[in-house]
Amino acid sequence: MFSVIFTRILLAYTFCTIRMVMKNKIVLTLLVLTTWTTAASARDMWIGIEPFVLKSITDSRQRVFEYKDIIKGSKETYFRVEEKETYKISHFIHHNFQRCGGYRVLHNKPEVEVKLMDKKALVRSTFGEYDFQKLINPDYSINQASLVESWLPQVSRQYTNSVITHLTSYRTRFYKSEEGVAALKWIGSEWERLTASRNDMKVDYFYYQTHDQPSVILTIEGSDPVLKDEVIVIGGHGDSINDTEHSAAVAAPGADDNAAGIAILSDLTRIIVEQNYKPKHTIQIIAYAAEEVGIQGSYDLARVYRDKQTKVIGVLQLDGVNYKGSPDYDFALISDFTNNDQNLFLASLIDTYLKLPWTWDQCNYGCSDHAAWNYYGFRASFPAEALIKEENPYIHSVEDTFDKSNFDSVHAVKFTKLAIAYLLELDQ
Ligand SMILES: [Zn+2]
Numbered sequence: 001m002f003s004v005i006f007t008r009i010l011l012a013y014t015f016c017t018i019r020m021v022m023k024n025k026i027v028l029t030l031l032v033l034t035t036w037t038t039a040a041s042a043r044d045m046w047i048g049i050e051p052f053v054l055k056s057i058t059d060s061r062q063r064v065f066e067y068k069d070i071i072k073g074s075k076e077t078y079f080r081v082e083e084k085e086t087y088k089i090s091h092f093i094h095h096n097f098q099r100c101g102g103y104r105v106l107h108n109k110p111e112v113e114v115k116l117m118d119k120k121a122l123v124r125s126t127f128g129e130y131d132f133q134k135l136i137n138p139d140y141s142i143n144q145a146s147l148v149e150s151w152l153p154q155v156s157r158q159y160t161n162s163v164i165t166h167l168t169s170y171r172t173r174f175y176k177s178e179e180g181v182a183a184l185k186w187i188g189s190e191w192e193r194l195t196a197s198r199n200d201m202k203v204d205y206f207y208y209q210t211h212d213q214p215s216v217i218l219t220i221e222g223s224d225p226v227l228k229d230e231v232i233v234i235g236g237h238g239d240s241i242n243d244t245e246h247s248a249a250v251a252a253p254g255a256d257d258n259a260a261g262i263a264i265l266s267d268l269t270r271i272i273v274e275q276n277y278k279p280k281h282t283i284q285i286i287a288y289a290a291e292e293v294g295i296q297g298s299y300d301l302a303r304v305y306r307d308k309q310t311k312v313i314g315v316l317q318l319d320g321v322n323y324k325g326s327p328d329y330d331f332a333l334i335s336d337f338t339n340n341d342q343n344l345f346l347a348s349l350i351d352t353y354l355k356l357p358w359t360w361d362q363c364n365y366g367c368s369d370h371a372a373w374n375y376y377g378f379r380a381s382f383p384a385e386a387l388i389k390e391e392n393p394y395i396h397s398v399e400d401t402f403d404k405s406n407f408d409s410v411h412a413v414k415f416t417k418l419a420i421a422y423l424l425e426l427d428q
Contacts, residue, residue, distance in 0.1 A: 044068065045083055046106040047294065048076035050365050053103065056096055057089075064092045078106070087246040090293055094243045094396050097365065097388075103294045104366070104375075105209075136230065138313045138379065140345040142352055144424045151424065152353065154271045155416045160409040161402075163190070163263035164322070168253040168402050173240040175213045175290035175297075177248030184238045187262055187287045188216040194269050200278065208289060208300035213239060215297045216287040218269060224280035230311045231282045232426055233378075234268065234419055236261030236318040237291030237298075237369060243396040246293070255402040256385075257395040260322035260409060262287050264416040271420070279427045281313065288369050291319070292396070298369035306376040314342055315380035316422050317370035320395065322405050322412040325386030330414055331358035332384040337371040339379035346381050349421040354414060361387050383418060385411060 049057075054077055057064045065088045069080035089103050166186070170179040188203050195201040200221045205214035216238065222228025240254025253259075265285050272283075289297035305312055326332065331350055333343050350358050361384065366372070370380035386392070394400040405411070 044080050045086070046078055046080050047086060047089070047103045048073070048078050048106060049089070049103045050076055052365050053093060057092065060092070060096070062092075065089050076104075086294060090241075090246060091243060093365075094241075097363070097367070104299050104372070105294050105296050136311055136313050138342070138345075138426060139428060140341065140348070140425075141428075142348055142425055144428060145352075148353055148421050148424050151271060151275060151420045152417050154274065155413045155420070156267055156270070157409050157413055159270060160260075160263045160267050160412055160416070161407060163266045164255055164259045164402050164409060164412075165407070167238075167259035167262060168255045170253075172242065172248060172250065172252040173238060173254055174242075174246070174248050174252055175211060175239045175293060180239055180248070181212045181214075184213050184216055184287060184289060187238055187266075188214075190266060191216065191218045191269055191285070194266065195273055198273060201273075206289075206297075206301055206304075208297050211290060211296075213289040213297075215289045215301055218285040220272065220279055220283040220285075222280055222282040223278045227280040228282050230313045231284055231305075232279075232423065233284045233286060233312055233315040233373070234265065234318070234423065235284075235286035235288055235298075235315070235369060236265055236321075237289070238262050238287035239290055239292050239297075240400075241292035241396050242398060251398045252396070253398065253401050254395075255400050255404065256323045256392050257320045257400055258291075258318075259402075260412045261318040261320065261415075263409065264318060264321060264412050264419065267413075267416050268419050268423070272423075279423075281427050283423065283427070291369055295366065295369050295372050298372035299375070302372045302376045302378065305378070312373070312378045314422075314426055315370060315373040315378055316346075316419060317368050317373075317380060317382040318415055318419065319368040319382070320385050320392060321415040322409055323385050323392035323394075324411040325390035325392055326359075328357060329359045329387065330354075330356040330411070331418070332361040332387050333358060334363055334367070334370070334382040334384055335360045336362045336364065337366050337374045338381050339374070342379045342381045345425075346383060346418070346422065349418060349425060353421045354417055356414060358383075359387070363388060383415065385415075 065085040067079040067081045071078040170183045173180040173183040192203045202219055204217045206217055207214050237258050240252040242250040242252040244250060269285055368382055370382040373380040394404055
């Protein structure tokens with residue numbers, strides 16, 4: 001968003017560049033310009049960058065982005081930048097890590113300062129002693145075999161394929177494009193169609209900041225008078241991006257990243273309704289907006305849950321599920337920015353119900369929406385489709401199309417089955 005300044009005002013700009021002059025040492029070059037201007041002034045935003053990403057930027061010896069102010073926090077470093085600079089950071093992260101996210105957007109400077117000063121907030125965000133989440137004790141025992149086994153054959157590749165086909169028919173699902181708004185609204189209408197027979201299910205749209213692309217939230221109200229206050233979240237992002245240019249102008253079909261994830265969430269919804277399942281806990285199935293631009297949608301959403309102290313007992317993230325990049329493994333459980341206890345629970349579910357090979361891996365930064373939940377102290381897990389080093393080479397390009405997987409969802413349905421086991425075993 002731009003605001004035009006019509007009167008001549010005095011502006012003092014500070015331009016800083018990060019330069020590398022010797023190994024592992026950052027030198028900030030500060031150039032202060034004082035100028036009279038009638039030009040339009042871009043709206044600034046504050047972003048938080050994780051240490052690993054910042055180190056990578058400085059190590060690259062590139063002038064990756066320009067910033068106007070800097071605050072060093074204990075976990076992240078905060079920069080005040082124009083919005084266009086965030087696209088450069090996204091591009092750098094995509095290029096160097098072949099993943100999404102890696103920075104996050106804050107609304108304004110006061111929020112940055114409050115975050116730095118508010119010790120309790122820091123304790124909460126690191127799942128500390130006083131965190132309300134500590135009071136929740138998820139039951140990770142596995143004892144719903146007959147129920148889980150009866151659901152697994154219900155998984156439909158045909159339906160999953162149809163959702164991927166539809167979502168890739170949008171030229172792009174970029175968060176600032178008209179198509180990207182329409183695609184998320186279609187997800188909502190499809191979930192409304194699937195759940196029309198149930199009055200304990202509803203679809204809501206969550207709008208973050210001032211953007212038009214909503215996150216879509218399907219809520220299945222819990223049937224147990226006590227456990228209904230606890231929420232199980234299963235989600236994935238609905239937006240897409242093309243790395244060559246972060247705009248609505250270029251095509252970004254995003255078949256694997258992440259039409260496939262939305263498709264298996266939709267199939268899970270279809271099965272819940274067909275099995276006439278009435279969960280004890282409240283279940284929320286979420287299609288996040290704006291994941292590809294610093295996981296903005298999920299950060300804003302998870303913060304609301306934190307502020308309301310919603311009892312979320314577990315979060316499962318499904319992002320990129322239909323590319324079998326690792327010959328030896330079907331699942332790579334991401335061990336950083338996730339909850340170890342819940343990760344071990346997922347590993348047990350794979351061993352018990354899927355009997356497929358899995359391994360551990362790390363993103364080394366907050367690579368998808370699980371990191372937003374993790375940041376606000378919730379138990380989140382991210383089972384990836386392949387080792388990071390064997391990631392889908394087509395993501396974030398015009399080539400992330402459904403034909404790359406022969407128009408079929410053979411790999412994706414393994415994740416639907418994992419989501420079924422996760423849901424039914426946690427909801428007991
Ligand atoms: Zn993704």
